Amino acid sequence: MAADQGDISAFEELESNVRYYCRRWPTVFASAAGSRLVSEDGTRYLDFFSGAGALSYGHNAPFLVEAAVDHLRSGRLIHSLDTHTPEKAALLRTLQRCVLSPRGMDMVVQFVGPTGATAVEAALQLAERITGRRGVVAFEGGFHGMTARAASVSHSLGDRDHSGARFLPYRSQPDERDLQLLKSALERPIGDERPGALIIEPVQAEGGARPFTAAYLAEVRRLCTDHEVVLIADEIQAGVGRTGPFFSSEGSGLDPDIICVSKSLSGLGLPLAVNLIRRDLDRWAPGEFTGTFRGNNLAFVTATALLERYWGNGELESSTGRRGQHVGALLGHLAAEDDVLPFSVSGRGFLWGLTFEDGRAATAVVVAAFRSGLIVEACGAGDRTVKLLPSLLIDDEDLELGLDLLATAVRGLSEGY
Numbered sequence: 001m002a003a004d005q006g007d008i009s010a011f012e013e014l015e016s017n018v019r020y021y022c023r024r025w026p027t028v029f030a031s032a033a034g035s036r037l038v039s040e041d042g043t044r045y046l047d048f049f050s051g052a053g054a055l056s057y058g059h060n061a062p063f064l065v066e067a068a069v070d071h072l073r074s075g076r077l078i079h080s081l082d083t084h085t086p087e088k089a090a091l092l093r094t095l096q097r098c099v100l101s102p103r104g105m106d107m108v109v110q111f112v113g114p115t116g117a118t119a120v121e122a123a124l125q126l127a128e129r130i131t132g133r134r135g136v137v138a139f140e141g142g143f144h145g146m147t148a149r150a151a152s153v154s155h156s157l158g159d160r161d162h163s164g165a166r167f168l169p170y171r172s173q174p175d176e177r178d179l180q181l182l183k184s185a186l187e188r189p190i191g192d193e194r195p196g197a198l199i200i201e202p203v204q205a206e207g208g209a210r211p212f213t214a215a216y217l218a219e220v221r222r223l224c225t226d227h228e229v230v231l232i233a234d235e236i237q238a239g240v241g242r243t244g245p246f247f248s249s250e251g252s253g254l255d256p257d258i259i260c261v262s263k264s265l266s267g268l269g270l271p272l273a274v275n276l277i278r279r280d281l282d283r284w285a286p287g288e289f290t291g292t293f294r295g296n297n298l299a300f301v302t303a304t305a306l307l308e309r310y311w312g313n314g315e316l317e318s319s320t321g322r323r324g325q326h327v328g329a330l331l332g333h334l335a336a337e338d339d340v341l342p343f344s345v346s347g348r349g350f351l352w353g354l355t356f357e358d359g360r361a362a363t364a365v366v367v368a369a370f371r372s373g374l375i376v377e378a379c380g381a382g383d384r385t386v387k388l389l390p391s392l393l394i395d396d397e398d399l400e401l402g403l404d405l406l407a408t409a410v411r412g413l414s415e416g417y
Ligand SMILES: Cc1ncc(COP(=O)(O)O)c(C=O)c1O
Pocket: 052, 114, 115, 116, 117, 118, 120, 143, 144, 145, 146, 201, 205, 206, 234, 235, 236, 237, 238, 262, 263
């Protein structure tokens, strides 16, 4: 495998300057299967970025493609606003059976529209409706989307209007002082009134693959209850099995009031976003939050197939847990090598980060990895973290190959970047 350029003139001439990932990987991708991407000139790449977490089940999983093609050919609805369709009923029932019931979660589903940011927007609006208070407590390193309100609670977007938000520091091992900070953040007014919501990624993704401790998340729950603050978990990137369990907060006692889920929910990379809302907090009036693309039946079909195949039993969860520990151990060994530039390792399941002291080092790894045929991206404060998001279904051989290519890129750094 080797990096190529391809004809990128159409994009350079005709597309907005806002384009980003294509600058990291300046090629033209032509086909994809599982963890493999192939560019127009036949160059092969191993994908450890998985569509920023939207392709946790790889590219074009055959059983999902088949479900989608069957649906497309069936004459059934593709677009349905929020009218009733058998496909939506099937997804609701399957989500209930495979995800909510086994976890004892009494939640209703709001279909919000195509993107994660829409889910966050809806969650913040609902929280405000419940409490009558607009201010939001969020976390340093958090990322929740690009719409104005989602960006306002996204600390990682440094240049946005954050006036309605208060940010707490992320700490891998929070102590008594952090709990005091949390308590006081929930008590002190933002503007004229106490905050109405707290939003948290239980495992921060863009923030650098950083899990909060279970004990801290349990305290978040307790203090939000004490202060009547709506607790929103953003599981958009770390959910749907990325860290092992379906929800990255499972087992922590976070017990969110609203959970935002999107990205990998459709399995195939089709746009789909939902909010899971505690039944007694479903205070929406009919039509109070709408969106033209809430009824993506193609995505309903593939999401249902995904849940049926992988979430009716615990096999994928335990395999991601086991294989994720192996990845973490290998990264730990790499970090301990004498000659590599210092970096720390964080993460869980199949979401890992290598955080360097300097963003230039992480960028150099991303660039070197791409040259050798591995797709990874930098994130976190100052882009200091190389983030790994392999497909949960990647075979062992490709997983090892990707980790080898990554290790080579990291070792290459010590010779100067
Ligand atoms: C945790 C989290 N929340 C929200 C979003 C926004 O999702 P979208 O890009 O679909 O609007 C993202 C996207 O990366 C995310 O990682």
